[in-house]
Amino acid sequence: MKLIIFAGPPTCGKTTVIRQVIRRMLKKGHKPAYLKIDVLYADEDKIISEEFGIPAKKLYSGELCPDHCNVVVMDEAVEWAEKSGSDFLFVETAGLCLRCSPYIENSLGVVVLEATSGMNLPYKIGPMLTLADIAVITKIDLISQAEREVFRYRVIEAAKEITVVESNALYGIGIDPIVKHIERSGEIEQPMFLRGNPPVGTCTICVGKKEIGAKNHFGVLRTMEHDLFYIGE
């Protein structure tokens, strides 16, 4: 199983990029599954399953930080994708938490940034960018070439090692290199660990427990099946 985690601020183009990627993956004979994690509302699972007929699911994090939600359910999500016969699991996160990062060791972390979002964005979003493997810059059709070059520079300034891909996701331009990276990415290893260090805080994840799966945590939790519950004293 290969795990591909897409993060990025709302409306930056994550779903549009993922749809373009899935279309190409299916043509190449791969079997992708899709999971959307959002706070209050999402309809991407329906859009994706109707368009491609692949296993697709959504999960509301509700009171949890969506990246926290990501951490506690990902082991089950991988199991679900395996059971449904998939070989790639695409996870689209809500991309709202600027303290956490949703990426997992041995997964491919893709951050999506819109070129129209202002020159300081790369410095504002912290680990969502700096811990990603690939930065996809979308909506390049809406800005000038000069601005594209400057925005790209700012992204690389903020995350030196990152691979940058520029895309007009509406027309599928710049998607092929992303597909290549996804195909080349490695298999996940169990047990899974969160990449990077979680922020200092009071919940189990915030104090640095990186093990994936609700069974390894206490406090406010949830699973794929059950809504929020509490384990502890």
Add this chain to the structure above:
Amino acid sequence: MDIQSICVMGGTGKTGEPEKVERFELNMGDIISIVGPTGCGKTTLINDIELFANRNTPSNRLVMINGEPISEDFTFDPRKHPIALISQHTNFLSDLPVGEFLKIHAKVRGGDNPEQMIGETLEFANQLTGEAIITTTGMTELSGGQTRSLLIADAVIIGNSPIILLDEIENAGIHRSRALELLKQFKKIFVFVTHDPHIALLSDYRIIMKNGSMEKLICTNPAERKVAGELGKIDNLMLNFRTYIRSGQEISEKMMAEQMETLKLTN
């Protein structure tokens, strides 16, 4: 990479039919125009060139450099990107002051003297605008004309690429004959997307687009070159009147007579 020529191989139009123009070539020093009604795919064609389309864009075109296609994950060293594209955008979205933006762009493009490049860029741009651009102004605050002028100047001076693609520079009220004069001092490949007959007839050849497709390629003949000269005069007449009106003068019949006299149209 040293570019001698660029070759564009036709793909398909909006309805999927193969393009009538099967290929065209750009060599150093060429000036060409792309013409056709709004929405016919002119911008799409120059975007294909800028992206080095490899049958991977909606038009299925293939762009080759020195006779070779460019593989899809090849990325140019941004300092040496051979193509500068001046897009149709009439506003910037970058929330940076002009000076800082140009400084970063000069750095990206590897200029060894950014301060001088910024000075030259502004000087170039300010020859095309009405009101001068000031370095402390926010990019987003520039007017449509100032934006286009800065885009052109930035592409030529800071971008300094051998191939320059310009999308409808006649729009947004900049001084276009002045722009043409300034541009022609640089020996480069120029591709103009244009609705302006003067610019189209000044080119070596023009591509006529329809329904997303390259329909026809016409090399400018000697008679057309003559006509281009005359059209240039008419252009200047219009520009002179624009200057009178902008500067608050009242127009008299005498002004018109004088202007007609200097026109000396051959017909």
